[in-house]
Amino acid sequence: MKRITIFMLLLVLTAALAFAGSQQESEPEAAAMSDGPQMGGVLVFARSGDSVGLDPGRETDGESFYGSRQIFDTLVEFKPGTTEVQGALAESWNVSADGLEFTFNLRPGVKFHDGTPFNADAVAFSFERQMDESHPYYDHGPWKYFGGMGMGGIIDEVVVVNDLTVKFVLTAPEAPFIANLAMDFAAIVSPTAVALYDEEFPSNPVGTGPFKLVSWTKDDSIVLEANKDYWGEGPYLDRLILRVIPDATARYLALKAGEVDLIDFPSAEDLELMAADPNIELIQQAGLNVGYIAMNLDKEPFGDVRVRQAMNYAINREEIIEGVYGSAGQVAKNPIPPTIWSYNDDIEPYPFDPDKARELLAEAGFPNGFSTDLWAMPVARPYNPNARRIAEIVQAQLADIGVEIEIVSYDWGTYLDKTDVGEHSMAMLGWTGDNGDPDNFIYLLLSADSAVPPAMNISFWRNEEFTNLTLEAKRVYDQDARAKLYEQAQVIFHEEAPWVPIAHSVVTVPVLNTVHGFVIYPTGSRVFQRVWIDQ
């Protein structure tokens, strides 16, 4: 018995000693001097959940796209770190004078991982399976993203002009169309592989991308290997492993132990520790999202612009960022995040000014305030990590100007159903951009067209001037001209104040300092073709 106790004691002591010892050992290694990308190596990317499927047309979740983005290419792609579009599988394209025909010149000599040649037929196949109900593989859907972006209504037909030329005929001019083609759902799939694997294609994806699928262990890891015949830059890695580690702190510990090279969704509490760790580098960028409080204009008293402005003066956004987002958020003043072109930085945000708010309320006929409801989402979203907490802060802030808030919440599905039809007076919601085009925020979330139940515009703000600007911006193809229209629209939005914009979250990706060339894409993609590690 005694021996056991002594043994246990020794064990604990050794553990404690070794623990202390290893703390000292982890001195920063001299950064490897390097002149350029080095070939080879295996990179492990730890993320919070598994991909649902790897057919980019079928899926809607980010985890699925993390996988499919490595395997597939799109006709056009976003320049690294921006929302600007450049050629990918299409080398160039031109638009007809009436804005109805996009003709793409495809990259010659590209092959899918299964050896199938990439050509105009493959392009037509990839789109027709999502839009043509008589297509043999249409039933592989539902094609949720294709439908969600309204592509069925935008594309009239896809015409194969010749082997390396394909033409998209649109039903009406739609400037954001080109950005839609850079999205994951618009990836080009191997027609041979779809026919071969049929319903099992989402587990056996075949594209033209920088990596090929080797194996997929459910809820554990996806192993990819370099496509040696890749047409573009890279890949430099031999293999890329996407590993699932659901708990944020466990992900951080795995990074610290050197078991993984790069992690997703770090927890706010661990960020400080990581910032202090010489072996870890934090890569940050403002996310492509906005979290807001929408005021329902169909509910009294929010039809009055003075009341809406008063809310904007009375809510202290800094306090919300500090209390809820920490370093993972920045104050929002516009409906689009600063990473999107046409962001109007000349707009002066409403300052925190309760006196001004009271004054406006008095003018509007509410000198003693009023009672209303504020809806808080039950789930954490990228744009709003804790709606309930924000609601409580807002409740306290508005109480100060005499506005009494009742906080309302439902399960997520019901919440969306009820806000869609405008049962709320004030509701929190947000949006994560799809294609990096301002249209995807401004038209979708705020135009009068979107204020029809089930509505995306849950303020039910129907401003004709604003809506006309957004419609015109769809028809004009010159980006500078479009940017002017959106800048103007943001001014109207600011004056009319249908929302209290709250925050844009900041995306942080912690990496080991042996990892180089990793860039955060505003659209949320994780791209590894240009990433390399010290050998």
Added chain:
Amino acid sequence: MIRYILRRLLLLIPTLLGVLTIVFFMVALSPGDPARVMLGERASPAQLETIRAELGLDRPLGEQYLNYIFRAVRLDFGRSIKTGRPVMQEIRELFPATVELALVAMVIATSLGILIGVLSAVKQNTWLDYTSMVGALTGVSMPVFWLGLVLIMIFSVGLGWFPTGGRIEVRLFFEPITRLFLIDGLIVWIRDGDSAYLQSAIRHIVLPAIALGTIPIAIIARTTRSSMLETLRQDYVRTARSAGIPEKRVIFRYALKNALLPVITVIGVQFGLLLAGAILTETIFAWPGIGRWIYTAISARDYPAVQAGVAVVSTVFVLINLIVDILYSVVNPKIRLQ
């Protein structure tokens, strides 16, 4: 005996029908439309309708139920709403991971739990007894979440003895055979003489098994202790002692064997609980098992996955109970199974 087992197996059918029915209605009547949960912020009414029709949610509840039962009897739970893959296939991939983890955790918990329980019963009211029982109380009360992270911090990050999570080193690119990685590792070792996989599998299972086994250790230790204390007071033990039989033999051959009956029940129940209750351990240690899978399925309102998952876990639970009952008669031949 064989007739008894057969009858118990037959009883499994109504039990499972009951479970399936309860699961169906619990899922069907809980709030939250799966189509809505699936599509989130970007749902259009047309899409919602398509998906509801596809899932059969637009049909009357009674029809949905009958449909479900008829298919469940044929072990066809359909395809997962989320992934579109057959749910039974996903369960086949994930369940072995949980079984392996729960088995190792139970082996640790049973051996340590019985040892501690016997020792503290024999040395009742000594410092050893007090320490073990305080330890047991701590073990029961310790949140697995916290314990898991502390184990990782000390033994993975600090000492570097064990990996922080996963079932096997991903850089080994292991191709599973039986999906019980300890067995697979052994097979590869015997077949190819390469022990790297087995070593990696063992290193990976140690910490999660300890984390998962902590509560059962404590419960088994406490049950063993009280049962042993009672047995040690029995007349036949006194007789054995007075007959001059060595104390060790009295304790292990005479007392423990009789004291084990309630302990076996507890072990059976605990093992069953571990199979579905490993969610936290699976989450912390990134262990791709069925607990986390069912949990995710519930949050996503993935009806077929929830139904199949609960059905499989319940079946195993009932089977374990059966094995426990059979073990009774092995340990104590006085109990006849009828």
